[in-house]
Amino acid sequence: MSKPASATGQAPTGTRRFISGVVEGFYGRPWTMEQRTELFQREQKWGLNTYLYAPKDDYKHRMYWRDLYSDQEAEQLRALISAAKQHNVDFVYAVSPGLDITFSNPREVSALKRKLDQVRQFGCRSFSLLFDDIEPEMCPADQQTFSSFAEAQVSVTNAVYQHLGDPDTFLFCPTDYCAAFCTPNVLQSSYLNTVGEKLLPGIDVLWTGPKVVSHKISVASIEEVTSVLKRAPVIWDNIHANDYDPQRLFLGPFKDRPTELISRLRGVLTNPNCEFYPNFVAIHSLATWCRAPADGGQKDVEMGDEEQDSSYSPQKALTLALTDWLQEFLSTDQPGARLPKESPGEEPMQTDLGESSYVPGAGENPLYTAEPLTLEDLKLLSDLFYLPYEHGPTARSMLQQLDWLKNNRGDAAAETDKTAEWRSRAKQFDDMCEAVVKMFNRLSNAPNRRILYDLYNYICDIKSGVGLARAYVKTLGGQGRPSAQPMNQDPEPWGFRGGLSGEFQRMLPCHGNRDLFRHPPMTEVYCIRLYCPEDKTEVQRIFREMKSGGEGGVPLMMQPPLICDSLSAGDLSPSPQCALVLEDETGLVGYALALTDAKPAAAKIQRAVSDAVFRDFPSLVTVQVLPRVTDPSPARRMIGRLLSSIRSSGSRGVFCELRQSDKRMLDFYTKLGSFRPVQVAGLPQDIIAMATSL
Incomplete structure (x- = not known):
């Protein structure tokens, strides 16, 4: 098997086989030996060729990477590698030393070589060094030897690769393994450029795409990282991974990766759900994608419309996978799925010999019969x-x-x-x-x-x-x-x-803002700030919107005016530090305005209010929030801050006027607990006054 092109910026030619298969690289309970053997059978059947052994919870893969395998563990790995060979699957053994390796210490490098030599004795011929999910900081000893973190990793990786005899398949996972991790970007990343320049050309680089879990992987993005790495990457695809959220499972098809990528990649490995058996769809549909014609000639398109890629249809791939998976569900040739067969000469177990099978009578519930899965x-x-x-x-x-x-x-x-x-x-x-x-x-x-x-x-x-x-x-x-x-x-x-x-x-304030379904009401993030003159138009808009609606079937414009109407309409300016507005991501949705001295506003609409009322409650407040703000807490916080400002001005109390038809605001003030109805002589019949002492 030939080596890739030298580090000239050119992707490998078509002489090496396209790496395709599965990486067991998730956090959580590793798969069993039986499940892995079953995986090899499936890969052979579906035309996939690679398995990357990298379970994060195999301690000797990651945390205790220096430790050699025991005799019992060695026997299991030897059997697993043999099973992979029997099914024409390339078993790639990965080790993750990045948590605590000292790159400049020769004994550490020797320990790494010794570990891989042991696995090579088991029959393994393909290897991988992973430096993902680690802190990108060097210890003082490494800082004295290497100019950068990337140089330290590349130095050790090259040494191990050459020690193993330049194996045909040797994979390197960088710490910056996706575009989102690159500083300031992929093209200008000093880390990736060092990898591209100094990593030996026979070593392939793993890459997850634009993000750790990439929604879409475009041809342009792969061409970009290829130019930096000076080799086509192997995609470590997390589209079906669920180890980051134990409440989610992914049973959809492999999608949003145009088949034009196939000729531009060294390979694709899916890192799927932690649970083994639900991965049937993920692996089956990846195999369908890999079989798509490499010369489909499709443009680099957004994959929202699957018909834009005539070489591969995610929905058709899903139907094919589910059709095959249904047969697996219906298979009874599984442990515990049926009673063991009776041995020859063994008497069948019989109970209740004197009774026949129960048959429900007329009018009784029929016996339960399980319907077959469809x-x-x-x-x-x-x-x-x-x-x-x-x-x-x-x-x-x-x-x-x-x-x-x-x-x-x-x-x-x-x-x-x-x-x-x-x-x-x-x-x-x-x-x-x-x-x-x-x-x-x-x-x-x-x-x-x-x-x-x-x-x-x-x-x-x-x-x-x-x-x-x-x-x-x-x-x-x-x-x-x-x-x-x-x-x-x-x-x-x-x-x-x-x-x-x-x-x-x-x-938390942003709960729900990443829901996939964007339309249902979700917890909003509201901002309360001081009113400024530029807000006048928006406050008037909210006032007009509420005034034109009304409750009880009577538009507010046809009802007697409130003292606070002049304040909301902008005819009177609120007192200093006594005006707040409420915003969400779309703009103003509410306001709270106050006058520390309400007499001028009352005089403006010729409302006669007794001096006794103004003595106890000299200030006036008005609060209005659009109905789409279903959470009452922002309005409560707003009026709480407003009452504090009014109190600071020296006022003894504050009152508000409400229309009886405005059930929403009546309910709001009542539930505040501090406002109580007060008798005010001369109030129009449909208006209620509520007040609180400060």
């Missing part, structure tokens, strides 16, 4: 657990329906033009939820229990979440019983999600 069930399962940056079509549809039903819930009870639409969409949503439940039941009864056990926690979780949403929609439509309401003051533990981790996340 391809549609697996398509639904894939949609619910799709990919890191997107949900599958059915999952997106469910979220969109729930969002619409929640935002239009007022149409569920009243007989309006939208009532029929609301009920129809609620029925559609309920049908989709029922499909999830049925899928769960059929999965739970599938003969292959090994696959089920890897999936069970995930499908239980999604079934529970869907059940809560389903009960909520029924409640919105007036169909839910009180006991079925998913959100009450004393829920069962399955009625809320997330444990301590969920509690922490919900307390």
